[in-house]
Amino acid sequence: MSAFPAGPIPPDLEKSMLEIMRDVGLSTLSKNTLRRRLEAKYKMDFAQHTTELDRLVGKLMTTPEIQRELAKIQKEKEDVGARRLKREHSPSSAKKSKGKEGKREKKEKRPDDYPKGALSPYIIFVNENREKVKAKHPEMKNTELLSEMGSLWKQISEAEKNRYQKLADEDKLRYDREMAAYVARGGAVLKRGGKKANKVKKEKDPKAPKRPLTAYFFFASDYRAKHADIPAKQQMSEAGVAWGKMSADEKRPYEELAAKDRKRYEMECAGRGSKSSQSKAADSASSSSADSSSSDSDESD
The missing domain is CATH 1.10.30.10 (High mobility group box domain)
Structure with a gap:
């Protein structure tokens, strides 16, 4: 149920709906997301206007701009399907699959006492507000929930973002302390993916x-x-x-x-x-000179 009061249909509703379609994208936009974005903009409940919303959606779907976007999405889906089919039937796919399984087996399980990674300001915000949003909109799918969290993050004030940044900084200090203690106990530092970070990387030529x-x-x-x-x-x-x-x-x-x-x-x-060519030529000339000197020395002996 919406937290906003009911109200009349806004005169610029169709224009606002088109802007939301452009902003969110048709590939991820759902009716629930569209309705929530409209309610957030107009600060009113659209429950009594669902018929009008459906009518305007149908109308907008027939416009040239939206038709082009739908055709593009369909083509992308077909291209992805064709590429997947091609990969599945390629001779090397079986070998790659075996290789991936081998790599998975090599990954080491993270120890129980391994420090928990530091959280970013956005992740802390999501963890703090996810259940509230989920309780408010239980019909949401995970993808819609993540999209909504991203929209809410954009809307919060700089003061609020600074608060989450401070919490993230504190969590980073916690992680650094725990990691230092873990290493001091003889623990091995793992890279992402669970592999030990003990291999010497090949140095890049600066x-x-x-x-x-x-x-x-x-x-x-x-x-x-x-x-x-x-x-x-x-x-x-x-x-x-x-x-x-x-x-x-x-x-x-x-x-x-x-x-x-x-x-x-x-x-x-x-x-x-x-x-590089000049350097190699100089090295070659130097080597030839050294060989010649050695040969002359042998003949004199």
Whole structure:
């Protein structure tokens, strides 16, 4: 049951519904989510207006914009299904499956006294409010619940976010203390996935050219900077949806940045290859000189 009072149908209801469809995305939007977002915006209960909501949804579904989005979603589903079918019937799929099973067997079970990982501000917020939201909306699926938590996180004040940040900082200190005590007792530090972090990593060449960035990477970096107030995982998800909706003209600035960075990488690789060739030639000449001196010495003996 809604916490808001009943009210008349807003005059701009259709426009608001279209904005919510764009914001949430048709692939994840449900009637419950749409209704909750409308109730949060207008601060009123829409229970008595379900017939009108259904009528407007049906109307919006026939618009060219929504039809294009639905066709895109359908194509993505078909592409995913085709790729999955291809993987399942590929000769290497059986080998990969066996390889994964072998890797799972190698994973070590985390000890009972292993410190519990530090929580982020957003996770603390979710843990604190999930049951309240679930009790208010028992019909919600897990995916809808997570989507709702993300929306609520966006709506809280900076003061509230600072409170959760402080709790996260305290939990990080707790984790550091427990980990230090665990290591002092002789415990092995595990990487994500349960493997011991005792392998020596191959050092990267600090002078090696930095690999070129893609157009999407430039866009995603820009998107993260403009939406720093939302969780990183949600940023990635929303950036992917936004990129898919952009036109070729909107993507062009990022593609130009990517082309420029690719040219930079190629020039650095070419320069590095030239220096490497010169170094090898010098080493070869030095080796030949040493061999010649050794030969002359042998003949004189």
